[in-house]
Amino acid sequence: MSGQAAGERVRGEKYGGQSREARAADRCERLVRAGLELFAARAFDDVTVAEVCARAKVSKRYFYEHFTDREELLLAVHRQQNDWLLAGMAAAAPQKPADLEALLRPMMTTLVHMLAGHPDSARVIYINAPRMELRRRGLLRKDAELFGRLIRRTLPEPPDALRHNRELLGLVAGVTEVLIDWLERDMADDADVLADHLTGFALALLTGSE
Structure with missing residues (x-):
């Protein structure tokens, strides 16, 4: 692998000093925390994926990397x-x-x-x-x-x-x-x-x- 290719791979895996796995774990934790706050405040059917993502500051694309649905x-x-x-x-x-x-x-x-x-x-x-x-x-x-x-x-x-x-x-x-x-x-x-x-x-x- 060339030095340039290796550098591109490292940049892809690291962002803001965090590895891809660490960023994914952080997003999942924020989604769970947002879910806790919203499900505690309202009935399940009144909570939307969009609201969970907004509170967690995570895009819908990443929500579906961790969970198939609200349930x-x-x-x-x-x-x-x-x-x-x-x-x-x-x-x-x-x-x-x-x-x-x-x-x-x-x-x-x-x-x-x-x-x-x-x-x-x-x-x-x-x-x-x-x-x-x-x-x-x-x-x-x-x-x-x-x-x-x-x-x-x-x-x-x-x-x-x-x-x-x-x-x-x-x-x-x-x-x-x-x-x-x-x-x-x-x-x-x-x-x-x-x-x-x-x-x-x-x-x-x-x-x-x-």
Whole structure:
């Protein structure tokens, strides 16, 4: 390859000090961030690709390099935000909790405060993504599995695994519905009170206490 050809190739791959891959990753990140803001503010059908691109400062041509349509963008936004929420809860769980309450309370407190501090994320995860309803149902199992792994730090192996797994699924579904109710009322209730209620609910379900 001649020196001139090599120089042209490098110039094509680098722009503003960024490689082609870095520029593509930056555009994708901006599209996802714009999608988060718009899907949190309005219903899915009221958000257009043109609006997403305008907010992200990305041309439509590049939008379709990353996503086939708005629904695929919404899926990417929803996945990113749910993974962020689960990672925060897992990080809050102590490695060697004294008992089940010592494990659950920081997890529930972190969950509620993450949502309270990031209302856009909260609305996309739980409220403004009706097309994600089937995905949300699938995520209940994923969330239940996370809870199951974490509570093994304090509880022995259950004698009836099927019943235990259903209890975990019921716990996650119940927590989700309580959070949706809280969000639909504009987070009017105190976050710490809500976290306390969720902790008590989880303890009652998992231990059979009143």
